[in-house]
Amino acid sequence: MHELAIAQSIIDAVGEKAAECNATQIKSVHLRIGEASGIFTDSLTFSFEMLASFDPVLNGARLLIDEVPHRARCRQCNSVFAVANFVPQCPACQTWDTEIVSGDELQILEMEIETEPHSPPPDGSETIVDEQKSTGEKSIHG
Amino acid sequence: MVKVVIAQNILAANDSIADDIRQSLAIRNIHTINIMSSPGAGKTTLLERTIERLHGQLDIGVIDGDIETSVDAERILAVGGETVQINTRGACHLEAHMIRQALDQLTMASGGLLFIENIGNLICPAHWDLGEDIRVVMVCTTEGDDKPEKYPQMFASSQVMIINKIDLQPYVDYDVAKVKQRALAINSHLRIFEISCRTDSGLDTWCEWLVTFARGTA
Numbered sequence: 001m002h003e004l005a006i007a008q009s010i011i012d013a014v015g016e017k018a019a020e021c022n023a024t025q026i027k028s029v030h031l032r033i034g035e036a037s038g039i040f041t042d043s044l045t046f047s048f049e050m051l052a053s054f055d056p057v058l059n060g061a062r063l064l065i066d067e068v069p070h071r072a073r074c075r076q077c078n079s080v081f082a083v084a085n086f087v088p089q090c091p092a093c094q095t096w097d098t099e100i101v102s103g104d105e106l107q108i109l110e111m112e113i114e115t116e117p118h119s120p121p122p123d124g125s126e127t128i129v130d131e132q133k134s135t136g137e138k139s140i141h142g
Numbered sequence: 143m144v145k146v147v148i149a150q151n152i153l154a155a156n157d158s159i160a161d162d163i164r165q166s167l168a169i170r171n172i173h174t175i176n177i178m179s180s181p182g183a184g185k186t187t188l189l190e191r192t193i194e195r196l197h198g199q200l201d202i203g204v205i206d207g208d209i210e211t212s213v214d215a216e217r218i219l220a221v222g223g224e225t226v227q228i229n230t231r232g233a234c235h236l237e238a239h240m241i242r243q244a245l246d247q248l249t250m251a252s253g254g255l256l257f258i259e260n261i262g263n264l265i266c267p268a269h270w271d272l273g274e275d276i277r278v279v280m281v282c283t284t285e286g287d288d289k290p291e292k293y294p295q296m297f298a299s300s301q302v303m304i305i306n307k308i309d310l311q312p313y314v315d316y317d318v319a320k321v322k323q324r325a326l327a328i329n330s331h332l333r334i335f336e337i338s339c340r341t342d343s344g345l346d347t348w349c350e351w352l353v354t355f356a357r358g359t360a
Binding site: 002005006009010012013014017018021023027031036037038085086087088089096106107108109110111112113114115 | 237
């Protein structure tokens with residue numbers, strides 16, 4: 001059930017960022033979740049959609065999840081291998097002298113938002129406004 | 143549609159509070175242990191025995207996490223420990239903001255040892271950094287001996303494993319050697335203590351280690 005608390009943390013983080021950007025709608029949130037992070041992604045998606053439905057800015061937002069495999073590097077033979085069942089033992093030289101290189105990620109990468117057409121410039125909005133302008137120009141010339 | 147880069151840990155808000163806690167406790171020279179287990183493994187009993195044994199040697203504080211009741215805090219008070227009870231009202235783990243709040247009520251001396259007794263649960267508490275220096279996972283002989291492979295994240299993120307109720311091993315089908323081997327396969331750096339809070343077996347070794355830990359020499 002910790003997925004509910006994790007989902008709430010995502011909602012809080014993207015909600016804060018959306019307010020800074022004057023977002024009217026969050027369309028999607030892109031995550032990177034490691035195989036060894038202990039997160040059941042179906043539960044996380046369910047919890048996220050449920051919590052998002054209470055917030056008009058987040059309602060309907062899609063959760064995109066990149067799952068990252070649990071991998072380790074052997075300090076003896078330098079090979080990178082898949083860690084099975086959390087046991088970081090090198091399959092080539094049988095040593096435990098290894099370091100985890102991926103699999104514990106629990107990150108928010110980015111989100112896609114809609115903003116008011118005439119909203120005041122948010123943080124970093126110069127690029128956003130420029131993008132909108134250039135898109136408009138392209139469509140005119142195209 | 144506009145893309146906004148966020149690039150932060152999902153638990154960044156929790157982790158930042160945890161870092162503040164760790165810093166402020168380090169300034170006060172208080173060493174902190176987050177102790178986790180399934181319900182009924184014997185966390186509170188271990189803390190009772192530990193406080194009794196280290197009375198006069200170490201100032202020990204306990205932040206007691208429970209879903210409901212102050213039963214555990216009363217037990218700690220009864221043996222002379224200083225304690226603050228947190229009731230999570232249904233939440234399955236403690237979070238750093240709860241510890242920050244509890245610390246406002248805990249007036250521990252410099253150089254002391256602070257235990258955070260987490261909610262009985264081998265899954266969720268593994269995710270939340272509480273500002274502790276080390277994590278202790280406790281298992282016991284009256285539960286299944288397959289806990290390390292069933293809850294690997296808990297064992298991977300701990301520095302110490304305690305096997306409690308070791309006195310009952312002759313009467314139960316609990317393979318201590320297998321548990322140690324499986325736990326070490328997941329985390330080869332685990333320091334392991336075999337204890338019984340009923341017969342006091344292993345408690346001297348545990349308490350000696352705690353004293354060196356609290357003095358920063360473990």
